[in-house]
Amino acid sequence: MSIAPRSAVLDSVLDTSGPITGPTDPTSRATVLDALRGFALFGVCLGNIATAFSLWEWEGTADLVPRYELPADATMMYLYHALVDGKFYSIFSLMFGLGFALQLGRRADAAAALGTYRRRLWILAGIGFAHLLLWMGDILLFYALMGMILVRLREMEDRRALRWVAILLALPIVNYLPLLISPMLTLGMPFFALGYGASMLVGVDPESMLVVTESFVHGGVDDIARLSLPGVFFRFGDLLYTGRPFKVMAMFLLGMVIGRRRMWEQLEVHIPLLKRILAWGLVVGLPANLLMAMNAGQIGGGGPSGLMGLANTVLYTLGVAPLAMAYVAGFLLLWQRPGWQRVLGGLAPTGRMALTNYLMQTVIAIVIFYGIGFGLGGRLGPTWFLPLVLAILTGQTLFSQWWLARHRFGPMEGVWRKWTYGEGEGSGGRRFAALGKR
Numbered sequence: 001m002s003i004a005p006r007s008a009v010l011d012s013v014l015d016t017s018g019p020i021t022g023p024t025d026p027t028s029r030a031t032v033l034d035a036l037r038g039f040a041l042f043g044v045c046l047g048n049i050a051t052a053f054s055l056w057e058w059e060g061t062a063d064l065v066p067r068y069e070l071p072a073d074a075t076m077m078y079l080y081h082a083l084v085d086g087k088f089y090s091i092f093s094l095m096f097g098l099g100f101a102l103q104l105g106r107r108a109d110a111a112a113a114l115g116t117y118r119r120r121l122w123i124l125a126g127i128g129f130a131h132l133l134l135w136m137g138d139i140l141l142f143y144a145l146m147g148m149i150l151v152r153l154r155e156m157e158d159r160r161a162l163r164w165v166a167i168l169l170a171l172p173i174v175n176y177l178p179l180l181i182s183p184m185l186t187l188g189m190p191f192f193a194l195g196y197g198a199s200m201l202v203g204v205d206p207e208s209m210l211v212v213t214e215s216f217v218h219g220g221v222d223d224i225a226r227l228s229l230p231g232v233f234f235r236f237g238d239l240l241y242t243g244r245p246f247k248v249m250a251m252f253l254l255g256m257v258i259g260r261r262r263m264w265e266q267l268e269v270h271i272p273l274l275k276r277i278l279a280w281g282l283v284v285g286l287p288a289n290l291l292m293a294m295n296a297g298q299i300g301g302g303g304p305s306g307l308m309g310l311a312n313t314v315l316y317t318l319g320v321a322p323l324a325m326a327y328v329a330g331f332l333l334l335w336q337r338p339g340w341q342r343v344l345g346g347l348a349p350t351g352r353m354a355l356t357n358y359l360m361q362t363v364i365a366i367v368i369f370y371g372i373g374f375g376l377g378g379r380l381g382p383t384w385f386l387p388l389v390l391a392i393l394t395g396q397t398l399f400s401q402w403w404l405a406r407h408r409f410g411p412m413e414g415v416w417r418k419w420t421y422g423e424g425e426g427s428g429g430r431r432f433a434a435l436g437k438r
Helices: 031-053 073-083 087-105 110-134 140-152 158-180 189-201 209-218 221-226 228-241 244-261 263-294 306-335 338-345 348-352 354-369 382-404 411-421 426-433
Strands: none
Touching: 031 073, 031 087, 031 263, 031 306, 031 338, 031 348, 031 354, 031 382, 073 263, 073 382, 087 110, 087 140, 087 244, 087 306, 110 140, 110 228, 110 354, 110 411, 140 244, 158 244, 158 306, 189 228, 209 221, 221 228, 228 244, 244 263, 244 306, 263 306, 306 338, 348 354, 348 382, 354 382, 354 411
């Protein structure tokens, strides 16, 4: 089962001046990065509702009554697969690597900086694990664990890092080749085996997607909780099965290079480069994604397999990262225009509270689509997803603006920072004594 992740995000991109003794003042943050993160959060929410929370393509939901089908549903679902799914989590991966570079750039004391960053990652892993028990599509825990590997690669010089970006983006193809021999030959098999064992332990048939669908559509809290433990193992099995570590690390490294060079500080200098990225991203990425979307099957069917699955993996390699970078380049080019900058800048508060908003999207989606809420899963069709996500993002933007007018950091961002820096670490501790107040 492949569930589109929403992202994981460092809750902020820290200023690079001075030692890492405490959290960075929000006024020092680059607004364009916050706005880009807010833009990515919109796409992540749309992708996850389309491919996961809505249950629209899940086995067993096609016959639900009432099912609010509209003529445009098939076309909209195709466009979500082609233009949204996978692209925005790639942008978030990029932002994670960028934030990593900036945080370790503030290293009056390199050892202290590394210690602080590792502590942040472990806390993020804890938040992610709790979220994973709520929804098996969590990506925070995975990003935190991959971040531990990124720490080991921090001394890699830029040119070498860019070579590894290209290699890592191609490795999912190599990762898929053993599956042509047997579906058992996957890096995810140990996790799948644990998932099967955990399923039998809690009395769930691991062979039936209908059981999972039924629990989400009609089940209560107990039914969903019963799936939590197997869901943890199946989630990580799926991440390895699809070669996600290679894709994510590629974007981490690319973001690290961009963060070191601080390219966003002189966007006008990089306009020719941004135009080339936009052009090549569309020329290469768009056709590949349009073809890949034609292969998008029902989630209960496990997606394409055999040679068709290999073709799908190749198209993913050619399409997703280039189109994601085209989106980033297009966003930054629009940012150069004052009118567009005012519009896009409205997303900055949402991006500043990305961790809070990311987690809240799970709560909102569960209430809307699962049986413990309004139970619209499998009933509300794809034509409604875009208006719904725009409404969610509008609400989150207004809430973020309201909250940040009264507090220094978002709710979860404040918790993350407090647990990272504590209250007994010099200036950082003193700043946290008044956390949440201006």
